[in-house]
Amino acid sequence: MRLAAVYYDGRNAKAHPVTLCLEGDKLLLQGKEIVRRDAISALEIQPPLGSTPRVVLFADGARCEVADNRGFAELFPGADSRVAVLENSWRWSGLALLLVLALAGAGYLWGLPYAAQRLAQRIPAELAASLDREVLADLDGKVFQTSRLSPDRRRGLEARVAELVLPDPAGRPGAIEFRFSAELGPNAFALPGGTVVVLDALVELAEDDQEIVAVLLHEMGHVAGRHALRQMLQASAVGLAMAWYIGDFSNMLAAAPALMLEARYSRDFERDADRFAAEALQANAIPPGRLADMLLKLETARQRGLDAKLGAGSDYLSSHPTSEERIQRLRSQ
Amino acid sequence: MAQHQAQPLHFSGSGSEYFRLWIVNVCLSIATLGIYSAWAKVRRNQYFYRHTRLAGAGFDYHGDPKAILKGRLVAFALFAAYTAASSFAPTAAAFILILIVTLAPWLLVRSLRFRLHNTSYRGLRFAFRGRIGPAYLVFLLWPLLAGLSLGLLWPFAQQRMAAYTRNNSAYGGAEFRFSAGAGAYYGIYLMTLMLGVVLFAGLMVLTSVLGSNGWFAVEEGQLTAMSLLLAALGTYLGLLLFAYPYVTARLQNLVWGSTTLGGHRFVANLSAYQLLGLMLSNVVLVVLTLGLYKPFADIRLARYRIEHLQVLVEGSMDDFVAGLQAGASAAGDEMAEMFDFDIAL
Numbered sequence: 264m265r266l267a268a269v270y271y272d273g274r275n276a277k278a279h280p281v282t283l284c285l286e287g288d289k290l291l292l293q294g295k296e297i298v299r300r301d302a303i304s305a306l307e308i309q310p311p312l313g314s315t316p317r318v319v320l321f322a323d324g325a326r327c328e329v330a331d332n333r334g335f336a337e338l339f340p341g342a343d344s345r346v347a348v349l350e351n352s353w354r355w356s357g358l359a360l361l362l363v364l365a366l367a368g369a370g371y372l373w374g375l376p377y378a379a380q381r382l383a384q385r386i387p388a389e390l391a392a393s394l395d396r397e398v399l400a401d402l403d404g405k406v407f408q409t410s411r412l413s414p415d416r417r418r419g420l421e422a423r424v425a426e427l428v429l430p431d432p433a434g435r436p437g438a439i440e441f442r443f444s445a446e447l448g449p450n451a452f453a454l455p456g457g458t459v460v461v462l463d464a465l466v467e468l469a470e471d472d473q474e475i476v477a478v479l480l481h482e483m484g485h486v487a488g489r490h491a492l493r494q495m496l497q498a499s500a501v502g503l504a505m506a507w508y509i510g511d512f513s514n515m516l517a518a519a520p521a522l523m524l525e526a527r528y529s530r531d532f533e534r535d536a537d538r539f540a541a542e543a544l545q546a547n548a549i550p551p552g553r554l555a556d557m558l559l560k561l562e563t564a565r566q567r568g569l570d571a572k573l574g575a576g577s578d579y580l581s582s583h584p585t586s587e588e589r590i591q592r593l594r595s596q
Numbered sequence: 597m598a599q600h601q602a603q604p605l606h607f608s609g610s611g612s613e614y615f616r617l618w619i620v621n622v623c624l625s626i627a628t629l630g631i632y633s634a635w636a637k638v639r640r641n642q643y644f645y646r647h648t649r650l651a652g653a654g655f656d657y658h659g660d661p662k663a664i665l666k667g668r669l670v671a672f673a674l675f676a677a678y679t680a681a682s683s684f685a686p687t688a689a690a691f692i693l694i695l696i697v698t699l700a701p702w703l704l705v706r707s708l709r710f711r712l713h714n715t716s717y718r719g720l721r722f723a724f725r726g727r728i729g730p731a732y733l734v735f736l737l738w739p740l741l742a743g744l745s746l747g748l749l750w751p752f753a754q755q756r757m758a759a760y761t762r763n764n765s766a767y768g769g770a771e772f773r774f775s776a777g778a779g780a781y782y783g784i785y786l787m788t789l790m791l792g793v794v795l796f797a798g799l800m801v802l803t804s805v806l807g808s809n810g811w812f813a814v815e816e817g818q819l820t821a822m823s824l825l826l827a828a829l830g831t832y833l834g835l836l837l838f839a840y841p842y843v844t845a846r847l848q849n850l851v852w853g854s855t856t857l858g859g860h861r862f863v864a865n866l867s868a869y870q871l872l873g874l875m876l877s878n879v880v881l882v883v884l885t886l887g888l889y890k891p892f893a894d895i896r897l898a899r900y901r902i903e904h905l906q907v908l909v910e911g912s913m914d915d916f917v918a919g920l921q922a923g924a925s926a927a928g929d930e931m932a933e934m935f936d937f938d939i940a941l
């Protein structure tokens with residue numbers, strides 16, 4: 264059989280209409296001005312690519328294109344690469360789609376948190392602590408002012424925390440920092456390196472030290488699980504992937520889905536931190552319900568609109584709508 | 597002046613066909629922990645190049661996936677080292693950043709050479725012959741000065757980059773020439789600025805009129821401040837949305853309109869409005885489909901960009917084809933190929 268083709272000699276741009284046919288293990292190419300015979304083993308027969316013409320490359324830089332894909336496949340039946348078979352079939356590419364969706368889902372649900380957890384464990388404590396110093400230096404003077412609590416009060420609370428029995432010694436905070444913030448209201452945070460920041464308003468809102476200890480134990484649960492570090496790693500991975508994927512000028516749009524994807528992780532972390540706090544509270548003969556009391560107070564403080572910004576930012580304590588569920592779980596313990 | 601005959605470029609790729617290629621690429625890239633992505637890039641480029649047709653013939657891509665993999669490994673190593681160091685060891689990060697910045701012009705020249713050498717049309721290869729020395733001026737010094745001048749020199753730096761890349765490119769034995777001066781680049785950015793000013797003034801007038809007629813609640817004496825604020829916000833949003841497609845369209849038109857290949861010329865006529873609509877709808881659809889629309893978006897954008905480009909052929913089509921010959925210095929290109937690697941740009 265003869266196949267119509269277009270031949271370019273690689274030295275000139277002129278297109279030569281030619282015909283192709285097989286002569287044993289040789290390819291015979293015939294045109295008005297050209298005849299060439301090449302051993303098939305010396306040719307580079309490119310795999311099919313969608314509806315584009317089939318391409319044969321010659322060792323001397325010449326090329327030949329065949330628009331008739333079906334005819335070409337009959338002439339060279341073995342030249343279909345496996346990848347091209349996958350690409351050309353809706354069934355296989357559909358399977359690939361399902362596989363990708365499943366892998367992406369699994370990666371997001373299990374892979375990323377697992378990778379972040381393993382990575383967080385490998386990050387040396389000094390490095391993480393230096394990160395905390397940077398974060399604090401960044402916030403001091405802008406969002407945070409020096410604490411207005413008396414030094415005695417602060418030392419007293421620090422001593423109270425130091426003598427707590429913990430279910431996991433990894434929850435012992437690197438340092439407790441007291442700060443005043445007009446904007447953030449009653450709140451406490453665990454920083455990536457294990458520093459716990461307590462805001463004056465939280466100390467003032469609490470009825471007694473047990474409630475403060477309950478909140479601090481919740482934060483120490485975050486420290487034990489290195490939640491802030493993991494959150495940071497996950498957020499950067501998701502943000503990076505989004506920015507890379509959508510690309511172009513839409514980086515700002517990529518931030519929104521990244522934030523949405525983040526919310527779920529923090530919910531899991533809250534649950535872990537609550538569990539840690541409940542265990543520790545029981546170990547220290549404080550009813551876990553005291554944490555629930557405090558959560559309720561924070562919730563009312565928020566709803567009263569004392570602080571509009573409380574729900575935003577890196578607040579791990581009361582930023583989630585699941586507060587009610589958390590309170591119930593703590594009370595039942 | 598010789599007669600010029602317009603030859604439009606056509607793009608025959610289709611979204612549904614490319615989707616299958618794309619999803620298989622993604623799947624295999626994931627399954628091989630990213631290694632297949634180099635082969636995927638070759639398949640993708642071949643798909644887009646072969647579907648780009650001019651005067652009855654398609655382009656082709658010949659990149660070696662192993663060279664691309666090498667380049668990606670180097671880029672990944674540098675990037676990973678920088679990211680890891682930047683969170684925990686700022687001094688090391690600064691050192692790596694300096695290393696990346698010093699290497700960048702060299703890497704850019706290498707990958708330009710790789711990309712053009714591996715592009716062909718009608719069996720003839722393109723080539724890039726830019727030297728390393730000027731690349732440091734163009735890709736390092738001018739952008740650095742542009743940054744230091746708070747962007748005032750940026751149009752100039754962009755013009756230097758386009759002139760360097762185009763003037764050192766060749767197709768077969770013919771060389772590309774680039775004639776646009778920095779003035780034209782400043783013109784585009786000034787026009788963008790003007791649009792901003794006009795938009796701001798218009799919004800100012802509109803909000804003042806609406807405000808004084810009680811369309812929105814405003815306190816006595818606060819109307820000017822309120823209008824200023826609203827107009828500034830509107831201008832910011834308008835430019836954020838419109839400036840990128842506007843500058844992209846105008847720049848592409850300028851760059852092609854100032855490029856020649858022997859006696860042949862080029863015309864690009866992209867419209868900023870159409871590009872804006874295209875990009876915006878693409879982004880929205882990609883987000884809504886959790887990314888699955890991406891291959892369709894890529895095809896749409898490629899089609900728009902390619903089909904708004906024409907080659908103005910000098911003389912007849914036959915003369916055009918007959919005049920295209922292979923370049924003399926093929927040996928130099930082979931040397932380049934041996935040491936070359938492509939970096940994702």
Ligand SMILES: [Zn+2]
Pocket residue numbers: 481482485532533536579580
């Ligand atoms: Zn929490």
